[in-house]
Amino acid sequence: MSRCYFDALSGQPLADQALAAVSGFIFQAWADPEQPHHEGAQASQILEAARQTVAVRLGVSSRAVSFHPSNVVAELAVNGILRSVQGGSHPNRNSVLTSRVERDDILRATSAFGTPIRVGVDSNARVNVSQLRDAIDDSALPLALVALQAANAEVGTIQPLAEVLRYTAAVNLPLLVDATGALGLIEIEGGWSALIADAATWAGPRGVSVLVINPSFRWQQDPRERGVTALVRDTVDVLNSTAAAAALDSTMARQPALSDSLKRFTTQIRQFVGDQIADIDVLGDPDNRLPHVVTFSVLYADGERLARELDAVGVAIGSGSACAARAGLPSHVLVEMGALTHGNVRLSLPVNVTQSQVEYLMSVLPKAINQVRADAGV
Amino acid sequence: MTNDQSIEAQMPPPIPDITIDERGSRCPVPVIALGRVLRKLAHEDHRSVVMELLADDPATRSDVPAWCRMQQANLIAVQELPDGTGWRFTVIVSPR
Numbered sequence: 001m002s003r004c005y006f007d008a009l010s011g012q013p014l015a016d017q018a019l020a021a022v023s024g025f026i027f028q029a030w031a032d033p034e035q036p037h038h039e040g041a042q043a044s045q046i047l048e049a050a051r052q053t054v055a056v057r058l059g060v061s062s063r064a065v066s067f068h069p070s071n072v073v074a075e076l077a078v079n080g081i082l083r084s085v086q087g088g089s090h091p092n093r094n095s096v097l098t099s100r101v102e103r104d105d106i107l108r109a110t111s112a113f114g115t116p117i118r119v120g121v122d123s124n125a126r127v128n129v130s131q132l133r134d135a136i137d138d139s140a141l142p143l144a145l146v147a148l149q150a151a152n153a154e155v156g157t158i159q160p161l162a163e164v165l166r167y168t169a170a171v172n173l174p175l176l177v178d179a180t181g182a183l184g185l186i187e188i189e190g191g192w193s194a195l196i197a198d199a200a201t202w203a204g205p206r207g208v209s210v211l212v213i214n215p216s217f218r219w220q221q222d223p224r225e226r227g228v229t230a231l232v233r234d235t236v237d238v239l240n241s242t243a244a245a246a247a248l249d250s251t252m253a254r255q256p257a258l259s260d261s262l263k264r265f266t267t268q269i270r271q272f273v274g275d276q277i278a279d280i281d282v283l284g285d286p287d288n289r290l291p292h293v294v295t296f297s298v299l300y301a302d303g304e305r306l307a308r309e310l311d312a313v314g315v316a317i318g319s320g321s322a323c324a325a326r327a328g329l330p331s332h333v334l335v336e337m338g339a340l341t342h343g344n345v346r347l348s349l350p351v352n353v354t355q356s357q358v359e360y361l362m363s364v365l366p367k368a369i370n371q372v373r374a375d376a377g378v
Numbered sequence: 379m380t381n382d383q384s385i386e387a388q389m390p391p392p393i394p395d396i397t398i399d400e401r402g403s404r405c406p407v408p409v410i411a412l413g414r415v416l417r418k419l420a421h422e423d424h425r426s427v428v429m430e431l432l433a434d435d436p437a438t439r440s441d442v443p444a445w446c447r448m449q450q451a452n453l454i455a456v457q458e459l460p461d462g463t464g465w466r467f468t469v470i471v472s473p474r
Contacts, residue, residue: 279448279449281444297444299406299413299445299448300409300410300413301406302406329436329437330405330436330437330440330441335439338443338444338447339440339444340440340441340444340445340448341440341444342406342409342437342441376406376410377410377414378413378417
């Protein structure tokens with residue numbers, strides 16, 4: 001059996017169409033697209049085509065699309081919305097409302113201003129909508145924006161975006177959607193002010209994200225970026241942007257069949273672990289969830305040991321507790337859910353996963369878990 | 379004069395039958411220790427047993443309540459240790 005890879009959300013092989021785009025443009029897209037010379041103009045044209053590809057898929061104009069390193073995109077989006085709100089009619093608004101289970105990048109970007117307000121979640125990591133609504137409707141709070149994930153990529157639960165959009169729209173409050181883990185795989189409700197997402201989600205390059213601004217939102221350009229064609233200056237190279245756009249296009253072109261088949265696989269895995277493995281906490285909403293993510297916590301098992309055990313038999317998984325062990329703290333998402341934080345396994349299926357890979361995973365998983373538990377003396 | 383409510387709040391948890399000190403151990407070790415006791419009790423004809431776990435890994439703050447939920451044990455108190463070296467979890471395991 002060749003390797004079985006189930007850690008797509010931290011990076012997966014480039015979609016074929018992205019590979020073709022990269023190899024096609026590698027000799028043309030290396031110059032600085034903002035330079036007026038021929039080579040720059042050539043790169044600029046290729047970048048514009050990449051923007052256009054994403055724009056068509058999301059129903060916006062190409063000016064509204066820009067590409068950025070994943071570690072800065074949340075900050076760019078949050079700062080940009082705040083600048084626009086404060087530069088407009090609400091100079092004193094400085095607080096951001098989020099859920100407590102957002103990604104670290106979002107939590108960090110939103111803590112930089114005023115007093116961040118964070119709403120809790122239920123045991124599936126679904127945001128408490130009535131608390132969120134109360135905060136949105138509370139005119140005493142100096143809210144500048146709401147930032148909410150489309151889905152929780154750690155456990156898969158889809159957030160009630162449509163409902164939240166109704167509340168923010170009613171009071172004219174901007175909403176930033178973090179569609180990392182979701183864009184290209186589930187339908188994202190329209191009506192947000194800005195959206196960010198990581199290209200690894202749709203088999204694009206690792207570490208590249210898109211920022212998309214809704215035409216209806218009055219985004220004020222950073223004064224230092226006057227003269228740039230797009231609303232926000234791109235900060236990754238043209239080739240990576242092109243690969244991200246081509247991958248999104250090819251993944252979305254495979255919908256809805258792709259997500260239907262991914263969901264069949266994850267449903268199979270969820271049922272299998274729930275039925276066959278004792279003392280296990282299967283996490284996230286059983287139905288209203290990302291099609292390609294399965295997360296569970298294995299009681300008495302060390303997550304990192306389990307990941308190594310599976311790796312040795314050809315299976316790559318993501319382990320939430322491995323990240324936690326590095327930081328010395330348990331995953332904030334699992335803590336907020338009240339879930340078991342150790343022995344955490346996150347399987348995220350790549351877009352090219354096969355039935356036989358899923359079957360192989362299920363054939364080796366129980367033994368690996370028994371082994372790790374036996375070594376621990378339980 | 380202390381009112382009834384604050385006496386209630388300050389009531390110490392029952393005297394433990396078993397004390398497990400896992401300060402210095404990282405998760406899942408403290409929870410494994412609870413699991414071992416539970417397995418042992420499963421083979422015995424026992425009354426309700428009060429277990430006390432001392433631990434300092436912050437993950438135990440989530441994992442001990444989650445363990446109790448999964449094993450139908452009853453977490454009755456979580457206290458910070460007076461010397462600041464961690465937490466005391468008091469758990470009651472009833473006969474099945």
